[in-house]
Amino acid sequence: xxxxxxxxxxxxxGLGTRNEMKKALRAARVRVNGEIVKDPxxxxxxxxxxxxxxGEPVSYQEFVYYMMYKPQGxxxxxxxxRDPVVVDxxxxxxxxxxxxxxxxxxxxxxxxxxxxxxxxxxxxxxSPKKHVPKRYYVEVDGELxxxxxxxxxxxxxxxxxxxxxxxxxxxxxxxAVSTAHITIHEGKFHQVKRMxxxxxxxxxxxxxxxxxxxxLDPDLEPGEYRPLTESEIETLLxxxx
Ligand code: URA
Numbered sequence: 001x002x003x004x005x006x007x008x009x010x011x012x013x014g015l016g017t018r019n020e021m022k023k024a025l026r027a028a029r030v031r032v033n034g035e036i037v038k039d040p041x042x043x044x045x046x047x048x049x050x051x052x053x054x055g056e057p058v059s060y061q062e063f064v065y066y067m068m069y070k071p072q073g074x075x076x077x078x079x080x081x082r083d084p085v086v087v088d089x090x091x092x093x094x095x096x097x098x099x100x101x102x103x104x105x106x107x108x109x110x111x112x113x114x115x116x117x118x119x120x121x122x123x124x125x126x127s128p129k130k131h132v133p134k135r136y137y138v139e140v141d142g143e144l145x146x147x148x149x150x151x152x153x154x155x156x157x158x159x160x161x162x163x164x165x166x167x168x169x170x171x172x173x174x175x176a177v178s179t180a181h182i183t184i185h186e187g188k189f190h191q192v193k194r195m196x197x198x199x200x201x202x203x204x205x206x207x208x209x210x211x212x213x214x215x216l217d218p219d220l221e222p223g224e225y226r227p228l229t230e231s232e233i234e235t236l237l238x239x240x241x
Contacts, residue, residue, distance in 0.1 A: 004060060006032065007040035009051060013058045014093035029054050063118040064097045065233055066090070067214060070113040071222035076104040086113060089223055102126065103187055103211075111136070111208035112216040115225070121240050125212060130239065131165070131185040135210035136192050142201035144171045144178040152182070156198040162188060164195060181209070212239060 004012070010021040010030065022040045024030060030037055031052045032044055044051055046060040070076065070086055077085045078100050086101050102114040102122045116122060125132050152169040170181040178201075182192055193203045209216050213235040217226065228236070 003043045003045050004062075005040065006030070006037060006042045006044055006051070009044055009060050010053060010058060011096045012061060013053075014096050015053055015058065016092075017096060024053070031055075061097075063121075064094070064099060064116060065118065065121075065228040065236065066094065066099065066115045066225045067217060067220070067228055067232075068101075068113045068115055068225035069216060069220040069222050070101075070105050070110055072108055072110050074223075075107055076101040076113060083107065086115065089225065090115070094225075105208055106190060106193075106206065109206040109208065110222055111206075112211055112214060113208070114211060114214065114228075118240075121236060124240050125236075126187065128186060132212040132239065133183050133185050133210070134187065134208060134212075135181055135183045137205075137207045137209050138180050138182055138192060138196065138203050139205035140178045140180065140196055140201045141176075141204050142178065143174050143176065144169070144180055144199075144201065145174070148199040148201075151199050152195060156195050158188070158191075158194045158198055164188075164191070164198075167195065177204075183210075212236065 007018045007021040011018045015021060025038050025040050028036045028038065033050050051058045068086060068089065075083045075085045078087050079085055087095055087099065097117050099115040099117045102116060102125050105111060105113055124130055149169045149171065152167045155164045155166045157163050165185050167182060167184040171178060172181065173179040184191060192206060196203045214232060220226065
């Protein structure tokens with residue numbers, strides 16, 4: 001039985017912030033089981049109580065999941081004093097769900113970022129024990145070689161002495177500038193950049209294209225996002241265990 005505060009229920013349905021909902025309650029715009037209710041702290045039960053806002057039924061949606069194409073220059077955070085953050089890219093309705101990014105992409109990196117308010121799922125996706133694969137497209141200053149492929153497959157040692165788990169490097173183009181797909185199963189700070197540094201080269205462009213079962217939707221432009229489909233949510237929830 002899910003019991004939720006009335007103001008949270010209403011803002012969770014995307015009707016506005018909790019403060020706006022408190023005002024709406026004072027203005028007698030909300031009924032529970034047909035009765036006007038003004039107490040934002042009243043607990044309502046999903047599946048049992050009927051909540052109406054301006055006469056329209058409001059169902060309870062606890063968790064939301066969005067796939068975003070994070071653009072460069074934006075932080076994977078919910079707030080920051082100076083820089084723009086990914087939740088600024090959400091419209092007010094979607095932001096009302098108090099979502100946060102699952103893991104981080106560097107400010108200068110772009111690509112797939114999952115945003116949700118499902119803390120349990122986020123924890124599972126980020127848990128070092130789950131080894132959820134993340135795949136990146138990289139552009140590298142310098143020539144990637146078969147020796148680099150082998151080194152990454154064995155597990156390179158980062159500048160701080162950390163021994164990475166085996167990853168996989170698929171060279172797409174080699175030359176003075178090389179391109180590749182790299183898949184890793186952990187998420188240390190600047191990990192891909194530091195793995196490439198460990199083989200003596202430098203990442204100049206980094207884009208995440210997959211995370212676990214999710215692939216970046218080719219229809220999304222940088223800065224755009226969309227809700228996950230039902231089947232994407234199902235495959236993710238299977239990871240939640
Ligand atoms: N590895 C990095 O170096 N940066 C990221 O943003 C993600 C993985």
